Amino acid sequence: MESLIALLVGAPLVGAAVLLCGGKRLDRTGHWLGTLLAVVSFVIGLVLFADMLGRGAEDRALHQHLFSWIPVGGFQADVAFQLDQLSMTFVLLITGVGSLIHIYSIGYMEHDERRRRFFGYLNLFLAAMLLLVLADNYLLLYVGWEGVGLASYLLIGFWQHKPSAATAAKKAFLVNRVGDMGLSIAIMLMFTTFGTFAFGPVLGAVGDTSEGKLTAIGLMLLLAACGKSAQVPLQSWLGDAMEGPTPVSALIHAATMVTAGVYLITRSGAIFNGAPDAQTAVVAVGAVTLLFGAIVGCAKDDIKKALAGSTMSQIGYMILAAGLGPIGYAFAIMHLVTHGFFKAGLFLGAGSVMHGMNDEVDMRRYGGLRKYMPITFVTFGLGYLAIIGFPGLSGFFSKDKIIEAAFASGGTQGWILGGAALLGAGITAFYMTRVMLMTFFGEERWRKAPTPSPAEPSVEPAAETRGEYTPPHPHESPKSMTLPMILLAFGSVFAGGLFSINEAFVHWLEPVTSFEHGHSPLSAAAVTSATIVVLLFGVALAWLQYGRKPVPAVAPRGSFLTRAARRDLLQDDFNHVVLVRGGEQLTRALEQIDHSVVDGAVNGTAVSVGGLSGRLRRLQTGYVRSYALQMLGGAAVLVFATLLMRGV
Amino acid sequence: MNPINYLYLAALLFTIGAAGVLIRRNAIVLFMCVELMLNACNLAFVAFSRLHGNLDGQIIAFFTMVVAAAEVVVGLAIIVTIFRTRHTASVDDASLMKL
Numbered sequence: 001m002e003s004l005i006a007l008l009v010g011a012p013l014v015g016a017a018v019l020l021c022g023g024k025r026l027d028r029t030g031h032w033l034g035t036l037l038a039v040v041s042f043v044i045g046l047v048l049f050a051d052m053l054g055r056g057a058e059d060r061a062l063h064q065h066l067f068s069w070i071p072v073g074g075f076q077a078d079v080a081f082q083l084d085q086l087s088m089t090f091v092l093l094i095t096g097v098g099s100l101i102h103i104y105s106i107g108y109m110e111h112d113e114r115r116r117r118f119f120g121y122l123n124l125f126l127a128a129m130l131l132l133v134l135a136d137n138y139l140l141l142y143v144g145w146e147g148v149g150l151a152s153y154l155l156i157g158f159w160q161h162k163p164s165a166a167t168a169a170k171k172a173f174l175v176n177r178v179g180d181m182g183l184s185i186a187i188m189l190m191f192t193t194f195g196t197f198a199f200g201p202v203l204g205a206v207g208d209t210s211e212g213k214l215t216a217i218g219l220m221l222l223l224a225a226c227g228k229s230a231q232v233p234l235q236s237w238l239g240d241a242m243e244g245p246t247p248v249s250a251l252i253h254a255a256t257m258v259t260a261g262v263y264l265i266t267r268s269g270a271i272f273n274g275a276p277d278a279q280t281a282v283v284a285v286g287a288v289t290l291l292f293g294a295i296v297g298c299a300k301d302d303i304k305k306a307l308a309g310s311t312m313s314q315i316g317y318m319i320l321a322a323g324l325g326p327i328g329y330a331f332a333i334m335h336l337v338t339h340g341f342f343k344a345g346l347f348l349g350a351g352s353v354m355h356g357m358n359d360e361v362d363m364r365r366y367g368g369l370r371k372y373m374p375i376t377f378v379t380f381g382l383g384y385l386a387i388i389g390f391p392g393l394s395g396f397f398s399k400d401k402i403i404e405a406a407f408a409s410g411g412t413q414g415w416i417l418g419g420a421a422l423l424g425a426g427i428t429a430f431y432m433t434r435v436m437l438m439t440f441f442g443e444e445r446w447r448k449a450p451t452p453s454p455a456e457p458s459v460e461p462a463a464e465t466r467g468e469y470t471p472p473h474p475h476e477s478p479k480s481m482t483l484p485m486i487l488l489a490f491g492s493v494f495a496g497g498l499f500s501i502n503e504a505f506v507h508w509l510e511p512v513t514s515f516e517h518g519h520s521p522l523s524a525a526a527v528t529s530a531t532i533v534v535l536l537f538g539v540a541l542a543w544l545q546y547g548r549k550p551v552p553a554v555a556p557r558g559s560f561l562t563r564a565a566r567r568d569l570l571q572d573d574f575n576h577v578v579l580v581r582g583g584e585q586l587t588r589a590l591e592q593i594d595h596s597v598v599d600g601a602v603n604g605t606a607v608s609v610g611g612l613s614g615r616l617r618r619l620q621t622g623y624v625r626s627y628a629l630q631m632l633g634g635a636a637v638l639v640f641a642t643l644l645m646r647g648v
Numbered sequence: 649m650n651p652i653n654y655l656y657l658a659a660l661l662f663t664i665g666a667a668g669v670l671i672r673r674n675a676i677v678l679f680m681c682v683e684l685m686l687n688a689c690n691l692a693f694v695a696f697s698r699l700h701g702n703l704d705g706q707i708i709a710f711f712t713m714v715v716a717a718a719e720v721v722v723g724l725a726i727i728v729t730i731f732r733t734r735h736t737a738s739v740d741d742a743s744l745m746k747l
Contacts, residue, residue, distance in 0.1 A: 624739040625669070
């Protein structure tokens with residue numbers, strides 16, 4: 001069985017190599033090969049899962065040592081895999097959702113002439129992500145971590161002919177580098193502290209380590225998680241990452257890669273358990289981000305960017321739960337899995353809508369689409385109900401548990417975190433209802449020619465507005481696209497309920513993450529009813545604003561908060577002023593210093609030596625008599641000096 | 649006679665020699681002035697020997713004579729060479745290493 005683990009990573013890796021090196025002769029069949037290998041990986045995952053279920057809870061983890069990678073003295077880096085319950089959960093999510101999205105992409109990318117390359121990148125992503133979750137040491141995890149970063153960069157910038165996509169890819173890559181630096185520093189700290197970076201020895205030796213060191217490692221791991229999972233303050237790349245093709249947004253920037261930070265924190269749970277300060281930082285980041293993302297999601301008119309804000313917010317929930325320690329790890333992962341289903345479904349639905357609407361992304365140009373795209377409407381609707389936490393659907397079970405755990409973290413902190421999580425749930429209901437109403441209900445705004453936005457008068461009118469405006473013909477997407485959406489909708493509806501039967505999911509993860517019941521100051525029923533009230537309130541508010549009244553075709557100016565949220569709460573302006581300007585000032589100052597101090601010292605030495613030697617040269621006239629005079633003078637000085645010394 | 653007067657004479661001779669070295673241009677005269685300074689020193693050494701009542705100064709005077717003789721040999725050779733190439737014995741003309 002162990003030997004299958006390598007195959008799990010190997011299958012998509014081979015796919016990526018073949019597709020990317022195969023050249024044009026694979027153009028006609030490449031997408032089938034890519035999809036097949038993703039499905040093969042999923043099937044291997046299922047076989048391993050069945051095998052794992054056949055063993056007792058304590059000895060379910062499998063280990064496979066492939067080879068020694070870098071054996072240098074005390075530095076032993078191995079390529080070795082570890083498949084335990086946590087990794088297994090991720091493997092099934094990644095390969096399952098990944099396979100569905102491969103299938104979806106066959107239809108979605110049908111008219112793209114670089115489809116083979118697209119599938120190569122998707123396979124590369126799958127391989128890297130599987131390596132990330134299967135590694136049994138932090139160094140190999142880092143390889144996967146960088147691999148998914150690379151795949152994300154390649155896929156965001158897939159339509160590289162668009163400058164915006166190329167820029168977004170660079171932005172994502174650069175922001176991620178900041179987080180990656182955190183991870184590499186954390187690994188170095190681990191090596192100096194523990195002398196190794198394999199999960200087992202590191203997490204086992206935590207008890208004998210000082211809290212200060214654990215806090216330092218924990219904070220660096222948190223920085224890494226912030227970068228990869230788009231958490232404040234490294235959140236700015238996720239919105240722009242929506243420039244990539246929609247299946248990429250669904251797979252990488254919603255369901256799997258962006259949750260790697262949650263995996264990292266959960267995997268390193270023992271370190272965080274020993275460092276309460278680092279845990280506080282984690283929950284703070286989670287709470288801030290869940291509100292930040294939700295507020296941004298409320299103001300965006302671009303359907304994918306609204307969903308991106310939502311992703312950020314939902315991952316904020318997971319980070320928050322992971323920061324709560326043993327009372328939260330299992331729920332973080334449970335929300336991660338259910339979120340993987342409904343968010344991937346929502347993104348695929350958005351892609352399907354765009355597919356039928358000539359790639360229009362502005363929700364103010366949608367409206368009344370439920371008649372034209374019934375399957376998309378129903379699957380998107382189920383995903384919508386799941387994400388807002390409608391009772392009985394997946395999101396309800398997982399999000400409710402996180403809110404409960406937040407209240408249970410104790411004291412003032414518990415009330416603040418619980419309140420933030422509850423408020424986030426309300427805002428989630430608001431913005432998702434808004435997306436739903438603007439897209440599928442109301443007047444069919446796409447029939448009218450678009451009015452140029454007064455906010456951007458300089459924009460050239462699009463080709464169709466100059467001549468006769470031909471409205472798009474909304475239509476349902478092909479089967480290859482609707483099938484994955486239907487399957488994901490099933491997941492969105494039932495996963496949470498299935499996981500919650502007898503706390504099955506929690507018990508499944510318990511050997512890896514440890515679990516204890518939190519003691520909430522509020523009863524579970526009170527939290528649940530509060531959540532439902534907040535949820536209904538958010539839905540009602542959205543209906544008042546976007547359901548009852550017609551949606552204006554041009555975005556109103558809005559309040560200060562709306563305008564700020566439309567600009568991602570000024571994140572780019574902040575980065576520009578603080579980091580870009582600051583960096584420019586710094587480099588300019590350093591250049592000045594280089595010119596004046598460093599060059600000044602070097603040139604000054606040269607000039608003064610030159611000047612001095614010019615003066616000294618004059619002493620050498622070549623006239624014997626002047627030398628004689630100098631000798632006489634020197635002798636006289638010596639005589640006088642001798643006399644003076646004797647006098648003393 | 650008080651030996652101190654020999655020291656005054658030595659100082660006078662040395663000053664004449666030094667002034668000659670600084671003022672005159674002819675290499676031969678320059679040379680003779682150097683000899684004058686050396687001999688002034690010799691005189692001073694001998695006078696000191698007498699004053700202190702030991703032979704150290706006299707011995708050093710002999711050394712000085714030997715050194716002076718050696719110096720004359722080398723110096724005259726140089727002067728003759730300069731005169732042959734430049735047809736002059738003026739030290740100011742020989743202010744460059746090259747011709």
